[in-house]
Amino acid sequence: MLTNKRILLSQLPTDKLSLDCFDSDQVPVPDLEVGQVCIKTLLLSQDAANRAWMQGATYRSALVGGDVMASYGIGEVIESKDAAWKPGDLVMADIGWQEYAVIDGGQVTAAPNHKGPISHGLSLLGVAGLTAYHGLINVAGIHAGETLLVSAAAGSVGSIVGQIGRIKGARIIGVAGDDAKCRWVERELGFDVCINYKSEDRQLRDQLQAAAPNGIDVYFDNTGGDILQTALFAMNLKGRIACCGAVSMYDTKPKPGPFGVPGLLVTKRLRMEGFIVSDYAHLDADALHDLSMWEHQGGLMLFEDIIEGLENAPAGLIGLLAGENRGKRMIRVA
């Protein structure tokens, strides 16, 4: 009988997420019921949204203390009682932080069929790439000559958003949390400018004014909070804000929203629109085609930040919330 090492969310965080919110155990992998598959975990996705799931019900039910920590991931089917899947299939599912997951076959999808490393199924061709593409192309819309602002610019989604914007002919301004990351975003990702929002020398507002003297047409918001606040005042008439996430609000107590909501939305005729990647699944084929092509042509650089070992998942997520990753963070389990 297989033993399953699991990491549990032993208690919900009351403020910042910390290691003592997690615990681990080992349990036998249960026998399959009809319709179930057993997946051996290969790679786990680490996303700021994992922290949001601890705050309450979102597009999925809230996590509660004692749950296996939830996480999307890629694995290999090792046993199946669902005719749709057979051993050896590479699949994606809400696997959670564990070595093996027993899941209903209907909750499982095939990993993308492509020539590159399987990690691309969570980065370029997975949640990161698709979120970046759909949010920029199908939610906000971007046009050549426009100015695009991207927060969490060094992160999994932001790093791809800015590059898509550049490919589309926009001027790209990133926001990140330290000078070294900002220089990396400019040099490696080709953003026109990247602003350090934690700079002690210059206020974000002044830096943004200098970087975008003609204002912002599209803001791809991964953070909410102060950066959204500053962006709202810099938006041009008929600007669009794609609301992708609010990482500044996940690891803290609730805070009020930005000044100027809804007043600035009216006077500037702004559109703010929230989305999650699955809303645009009907357009995934376009996204996968374009992303693959751009990466193949060399216009889009992909950065992956893979941490070895399930036991490092808690520190990996805490570090991600503190902004230590560059590109898509994942945990390699096997």
Place this chain on the structure above:
Amino acid sequence: MLTNKRILLSQLPTDKLSLDCFDSDQVPVPDLEVGQVCIKTLLLSQDAANRAWMQGATYRSALVGGDVMASYGIGEVIESKDAAWKPGDLVMADIGWQEYAVIDGGQVTAAPNHKGPISHGLSLLGVAGLTAYHGLINVAGIHAGETLLVSAAAGSVGSIVGQIGRIKGARIIGVAGDDAKCRWVERELGFDVCINYKSEDRQLRDQLQAAAPNGIDVYFDNTGGDILQTALFAMNLKGRIACCGAVSMYDTKPKPGPFGVPGLLVTKRLRMEGFIVSDYAHLDADALHDLSMWEHQGGLMLFEDIIEGLENAPAGLIGLLAGENRGKRMIRVA
């Protein structure tokens, strides 16, 4: 030589708008320059936006102390040095609170050509009706069977929005500021329910939960503030918020925005979109056709609240900001 009685915004309000912000004088009507027309004021529109113009630049430049108080209105051309206009033409323009306005002909538009009273050019067939129509139909979208929430439900725009929603087959919930107005909204305008947000007996949240146990699909927001806050938490997945105005924020110091921006926008995939009526001028013909037809058929009741006398314009606007009007408030000047 004609004498022009004017009401000036003698000083900008620092908090609530009050009578001592206004002054009046009488000056000669100046001679026309080439391209100008002289308009004799008939009716002035009173709008919450008039107060917003005192806060700073919006979709028009900010008002400053000493200006003739700005206001849209209807008047009659009495002299013209612009070939496009001749004496006797009924026209609309930013006339301001004065008996006569000398304006460039290019800033003037023809009043709607219709059989009803000229006041309809500011109410049903003017800014109120068009704002209601475009915001509900072209910004938010409304479908039969959906639940529509409307704030400032007894006001010029809200009173029409709810009736359009009813005609389109939606369930309509209004919000207004006292019980008598709420009963009027239900009986005269045919809203399904109207909630008193100032009730001391029951919190707005609880009243909204009772009125809309299945949540809100579209919120037509005239107020911002606490009502927007409450609505955000009651919105259904993929809900739409048409941001028309923020009257709760105009007559006060700046306040932060609602909790849940942008978090709730992401998790519920909401769209918040600001607009002003002129953004949809290319669709005015549809709006005028439908509004006229609905009023003619008796499905849409029009309420006008006309105050006699230019000298009552300041008290009229202050009263409007306090919510004393039912339907479209105007000042009859001549």
